[in-house]
Every structure is written in C-alpha cells, then in structure tokens.
Amino acid sequence: MDNFWDALPLGRGVSLLNRDTNGLAALVKPAGILAHPNTRRDESLSLLNASYHLDGEYYEWMPVEGTALRRLWLLNRLDGPTSGVILVAASEELAKEIRAMFLHRQVHKVYNALVFGSPSAATQTWRDFLAVQKKGGKVRAVARGNIPA
Numbered sequence: 481m482d483n484f485w486d487a488l489p490l491g492r493g494v495s496l497l498n499r500d501t502n503g504l505a506a507l508v509k510p511a512g513i514l515a516h517p518n519t520r521r522d523e524s525l526s527l528l529n530a531s532y533h534l535d536g537e538y539y540e541w542m543p544v545e546g547t548a549l550r551r552l553w554l555l556n557r558l559d560g561p562t563s564g565v566i567l568v569a570a571s572e573e574l575a576k577e578i579r580a581m582f583l584h585r586q587v588h589k590v591y592n593a594l595v596f597g598s599p600s601a602a603t604q605t606w607r608d609f610l611a612v613q614k615k616g617g618k619v620r621a622v623a624r625g626n627i628p629a
Contacts, residue, residue, distance in 0.1 A: 484550065484570060487543045489529040503570035504578070508563075515557040515566055527566060528552065538575070555579060 485499050491513055499505035509515065509527060516537070517526040526532060530541035530552075538553040553575030555567040569575040581587050 487550075488552070489541050489543075491525070491527050491529055494527055497565060503574050505568050505570070507566045507568060509558055509566045511561055511563040514560050516554055525560070527554075536572075538572075556582065 485496060485505065488496065490496070490507070493510040494513060495508045497506040497508050507527065512525065514522055514526045516532045516534075516539075517523045523529075523532075528539045528541070530539040532539050532554075536553070538551045540549055540551050543550055551570075551572070553569040553572060555569055555575060555578050558564045558566060567578070569578060578587075
C-alpha cells in the first residue's frame with residue numbers, strides 16, 4: 481500500500497497530509513483546486529491528475545504502463561475557493577463505510593478561523609446566513625454580504 485500513496489498523481493499544490501494502514505488518507509487542498517472536476521474542462525484544476533467518475537465518486541488512473549488501474553474514492557468535498565483537508569479512501573468498502581458515517585452524522589467536523597485582534601471569548605460560534613443560488617442545474621450556497629474570510 482505504501483507504493484500506492486507514493487504514486488498518487490496529485491494536482492497542483494495538493495499534498496498528502498497523513499494516511500493510515502487501513503487505506504484512509506487526508507489530502508491538503510489549496511484554494512482554487514477542485515475536490516473533483518465537474519467537466520473535462522475542470523480536470524486541470526482538480527485534486528488529482530486523473531479521470532473522475534461521478535457515479536462512484538472516485539478518481540481512476542494507470543500509474544505505469546502494464547500495471548493495474550488504481551482508484552481513490554473521495555469522501556468529502558470543499559468548495560473550489562476553500563482550502564482545507566479532503567478525506568480519501570483507497571478501497572470501495574472503506575469509502576462506503578466512511579460515507580455511511582458522514583450520512584449518520586457520526587463524523588464531527590470542526591472549523592477553525594484565524595482572526596485579527598482578540599476574541600471576546602475563548603470559544604465562539606459564528607452562524608453565517610447562507611443564500612442558495614440555483615443556476616445551470618447546480619446548487620451553490622454562498623454567504624450573504626461581502627465578508628472576507
């Protein structure tokens with residue numbers, strides 16, 4: 481499995497943050513890179529330099545001539561302008577199991593923010609009011625107003 485992770489065709493600026501022996505890994509996605517391409521035109525901006533299959537939510541590539549096809553399953557997404565951690569699985573079974581955990585809210589996500597000045601409390605909750613935009617068969621949630629983050 482080590483060779484699998486060493487030979488990932490990572491996209492521009494994407495790096496392997498960590499992996500475990502079960503086939504779960506975390507990738508660092510910079511802003512401007514897509515978790516997955518929506519069209520062939522988007523492939524140069526995607527997480528991996530590989531074909532993406534929307535039906536199974538996985539990337540597929542041939543690492544070296546004469547070897548078997550490799551697949552990497554996408555477990556979560558981040559919007560293109562957002563940087564952060566993307567979870568991936570090296571097997572379909574593991575991907576199904578972790579996706580079920582997301583579905584049943586057994587995965588807890590924590591978002592941290594770097595702020596200027598001193599916060600009034602050590603821990604605070606920011607609730608953003610999102611506007612939903614429907615355009616061209618796609619749905620996007622965007623923050624209302626013009627607040628830099």
